[in-house]
Amino acid sequence: MALQLFLNGVILGSIIALGAIGLSLIYGILKFGHFAHGDLMTLGAYFAFLFKVQLGLPFWLAFVLAAALTAGAAILLNLILYRHLKKRDSVIVMISSVGAALIIRNLVLLFWGPQNKFYEKAIQMPIVLGDGLLRIKENQIIILVLALTLVIAVHLFLSKTKLGKAMRAMSDNIDLAQITGINTERVIIWTWAMSGVLTAAAGILLAFDTHLTPVMGWNLLLPLFAAVILGGIGSPYGAMFGGLVIGISQEMSTLIISAAYKPAVAFTIMILMLIIKPSGLMGKKV
Amino acid sequence: MTFAGVFSYLVFFLIFAGIYAVMTLALNMQRGFAGLFNIGIAGFWAVGAYTSAIMTKGPSPDHLGGFGMPFIIGLLAAGIISSLLAFLVGIPTIRLREDYLGIATIGIAEIIRLVIKNEAWLTNGVRGISAIPKPLAGSFGSNYNLFFLMIVVLVIALFYYLSEKGINSPWGRILRAIREDEEVVKAVGKNVVRYRMEAFVLGAFMMGVGGGLYAHFTSFISPEAFKPMQATFLVWIMLIIGGSANNFGSIVGAFLTWGIWTGTEFLTGMLPAAYTTQAAAIRVILIGVFLEIILLNRPEGLFGEKKYSSVSTADR
Amino acid sequence: MLRINDIYSGYGEIEIIHGITLNVEQGEIVSIVGPNGSGKSTLLKSIFSLVDIMGGEINYLGSDLTKAATDQMIKKGLSFVPQTDNIFPTLTVAENLELGAYVSRKNLSDRFDLIYNLFPPLVEKRKKKAGTLSGGQRQMVAFGRALVMEPKLLLLDEPTAGLAPMFIDLILEKVEEINKTGVSILMVEQNAKKALAMSDRGYVLAAGEKKYEDSGRGLLENKEVAQLFLGG
Numbered sequence: 084m085a086l087q088l089f090l091n092g093v094i095l096g097s098i099i100a101l102g103a104i105g106l107s108l109i110y111g112i113l114k115f116g117h118f119a120h121g122d123l124m125t126l127g128a129y130f131a132f133l134f135k136v137q138l139g140l141p142f143w144l145a146f147v148l149a150a151a152l153t154a155g156a157a158i159l160l161n162l163i164l165y166r167h168l169k170k171r172d173s174v175i176v177m178i179s180s181v182g183a184a185l186i187i188r189n190l191v192l193l194f195w196g197p198q199n200k201f202y203e204k205a206i207q208m209p210i211v212l213g214d215g216l217l218r219i220k221e222n223q224i225i226i227l228v229l230a231l232t233l234v235i236a237v238h239l240f241l242s243k244t245k246l247g248k249a250m251r252a253m254s255d256n257i258d259l260a261q262i263t264g265i266n267t268e269r270v271i272i273w274t275w276a277m278s279g280v281l282t283a284a285a286g287i288l289l290a291f292d293t294h295l296t297p298v299m300g301w302n303l304l305l306p307l308f309a310a311v312i313l314g315g316i317g318s319p320y321g322a323m324f325g326g327l328v329i330g331i332s333q334e335m336s337t338l339i340i341s342a343a344y345k346p347a348v349a350f351t352i353m354i355l356m357l358i359i360k361p362s363g364l365m366g367k368k369v
Numbered sequence: 370m371t372f373a374g375v376f377s378y379l380v381f382f383l384i385f386a387g388i389y390a391v392m393t394l395a396l397n398m399q400r401g402f403a404g405l406f407n408i409g410i411a412g413f414w415a416v417g418a419y420t421s422a423i424m425t426k427g428p429s430p431d432h433l434g435g436f437g438m439p440f441i442i443g444l445l446a447a448g449i450i451s452s453l454l455a456f457l458v459g460i461p462t463i464r465l466r467e468d469y470l471g472i473a474t475i476g477i478a479e480i481i482r483l484v485i486k487n488e489a490w491l492t493n494g495v496r497g498i499s500a501i502p503k504p505l506a507g508s509f510g511s512n513y514n515l516f517f518l519m520i521v522v523l524v525i526a527l528f529y530y531l532s533e534k535g536i537n538s539p540w541g542r543i544l545r546a547i548r549e550d551e552e553v554v555k556a557v558g559k560n561v562v563r564y565r566m567e568a569f570v571l572g573a574f575m576m577g578v579g580g581g582l583y584a585h586f587t588s589f590i591s592p593e594a595f596k597p598m599q600a601t602f603l604v605w606i607m608l609i610i611g612g613s614a615n616n617f618g619s620i621v622g623a624f625l626t627w628g629i630w631t632g633t634e635f636l637t638g639m640l641p642a643a644y645t646t647q648a649a650a651i652r653v654i655l656i657g658v659f660l661e662i663i664l665l666n667r668p669e670g671l672f673g674e675k676k677y678s679s680v681s682t683a684d685r
Numbered sequence: 686m687l688r689i690n691d692i693y694s695g696y697g698e699i700e701i702i703h704g705i706t707l708n709v710e711q712g713e714i715v716s717i718v719g720p721n722g723s724g725k726s727t728l729l730k731s732i733f734s735l736v737d738i739m740g741g742e743i744n745y746l747g748s749d750l751t752k753a754a755t756d757q758m759i760k761k762g763l764s765f766v767p768q769t770d771n772i773f774p775t776l777t778v779a780e781n782l783e784l785g786a787y788v789s790r791k792n793l794s795d796r797f798d799l800i801y802n803l804f805p806p807l808v809e810k811r812k813k814k815a816g817t818l819s820g821g822q823r824q825m826v827a828f829g830r831a832l833v834m835e836p837k838l839l840l841l842d843e844p845t846a847g848l849a850p851m852f853i854d855l856i857l858e859k860v861e862e863i864n865k866t867g868v869s870i871l872m873v874e875q876n877a878k879k880a881l882a883m884s885d886r887g888y889v890l891a892a893g894e895k896k897y898e899d900s901g902r903g904l905l906e907n908k909e910v911a912q913l914f915l916g917g
Binding site: 115116118163164167168171173174175177178179181182183184185186188189190192193196197301304305308312341343344346347349350353354357358361 | 400404406408461462465467468469471472473475476477479480483486487598599602605609646647649650651653654657658660661664665668
């Protein structure tokens, strides 16, 4: 039982991790919590639904197209909203992102309706391991592989490329990045693009594991923020780790508390972290 | 529509707008005066509504109750429980950057929703609490709503008066000084966190009372009765339109925004009945776009930030 | 090479620098000294347009800096070491240096060699996060990042602020060494006596205005300056 929950936690955790990386980088660079991040995730999942189910494209192509469109949506948000609010009180930018979240969610409702949707109709039989000790569906294996691949890709991008290093540098110290000659505007656009791609991936994988609903991303917003704060704002590696911890704790918590209170676990961990070490596990010392 | 029909609709409209005005005054205390970021308004609203409902109802087999307290006590309890909750949320977050409080308030609102939904012994779960007593019910016949409107107006007047009084007192001056320059206030030895916490708790008290008013007026509350994010968002729009740190603007902003929000209902009401879901979505999209336009083009709101006498402002 | 002519600058509506004229010639070390709040740092930041310029002009190698983009300034050989927050703490030492070469990556390994020669302790810390280093070593990383840019003129904002005494002399020695390789230096320094002793020329600022300007030695020997600004 515990082993099964752990596995479920790893699956949920990798999905949270993917979403949290972008959220953390944006938080670190632009200094505001992006409350529309969960709904961007929803948007990505529905884009994939559009391409895969409604237009009948193969899954991988739907994945790529949805990721690209979500990246576009993220860049668009920056272009029409956040870029203009940069010099203002961070609360104004955040409330603007809450507005963006509501707009995106209701656009999804408008176009796809409130009913649950599925990428595929057929029900998968889980693969049973070790005399029923562990059950895993084929989809979940695909999710783990894809999530791992993306995390490795992100790591290589952040540690080996000039753009990736510039992103980390900006998250560390944007003023210094500027006088070092980094074109901060351009790097910000790329950061939104990367966040869009990862967020879409998180949404698609979540829908692949369960189903699509217009509130799927919003419901994951709190765990996303908890992962970011746990790992340290601005630290992409912290976000990956934080995502796993949050995912695993949420699933394992059902051993002790009612499953209905799963979302409260992320909140509790976040509050504990804020009490003990607000800068997070891997954040920079302020 | 007859004149009486229009009039009774107007009263109904004003009561809801008035309850939102209470919420906006409350948010203005937190955000406008103390710079605090609360996006869990719906949570405090719900706590207030449920507290007052449970306190005032007679015994019920469906949920906790049977206290049968008077309306006034119900409202007070609503405010107190809501402040207590704010205090608990504030302890770990209020000393940190403003966004942490924002995230925490979303979290607490979500947890409150879960509790209301799952703890049926307390709240009757998804079925909600019905037959919440109305104060002096049956005394005013068909003019009852007019009487209730008077109560709402009274509460608004009271909160407005206390808020203005508070903000012009030495306490309020320090609060405003903190917003201007936190370091200076710290340097003269004031406990900045304490002042912030007080503003947060006071605002939450008002929100609790507002929630109580809502419960008694609608006499039915349930977890699905209103969309939490939508309600929170509307209050924020009201505050932003009214101009931050401006109590009068907050009230006007609330009535104006509620008017616009109701207006969108008329607009989407023209769609065929089969499109109810879409119509609701379009309303939120419209009000969302409206907010973004305000934020981008009139950041100071329609009424701007009120200049209080003692604050030195840059007149240059 | 750098000519600041009657500059007015500050933050928003608050003017801090009230019309200062200053110049740096090729190969010089020039120090700006003065009491706290005299506007030393603001003056230095004005050159890089990090504060609001309200009037006057800043000419560097024939072009007007008040209108130049940051990467253009860097390409023309201008680099700046801020007083605080002058490294990227979660990036490794090597990555910090590499980012210095963001604008141009020509002869990168030669440039790295130069820096590791100048600051040998950084060699073994290459793979360490810069935020984990000691104060003195951080300052070396900050210098390194600026030097990778191959500056002709290096702007230093209080390079010894907050350092332990043993590091103060070391860092100032390094400044002289850097200067010997042909890099001109304009620095703001609190250790006024030490700074002026090693400078070709110096400026004394007070309340956002230039009070004295002379050779480093001249200022040190000026009784008025000594009494008012160098603590007797």
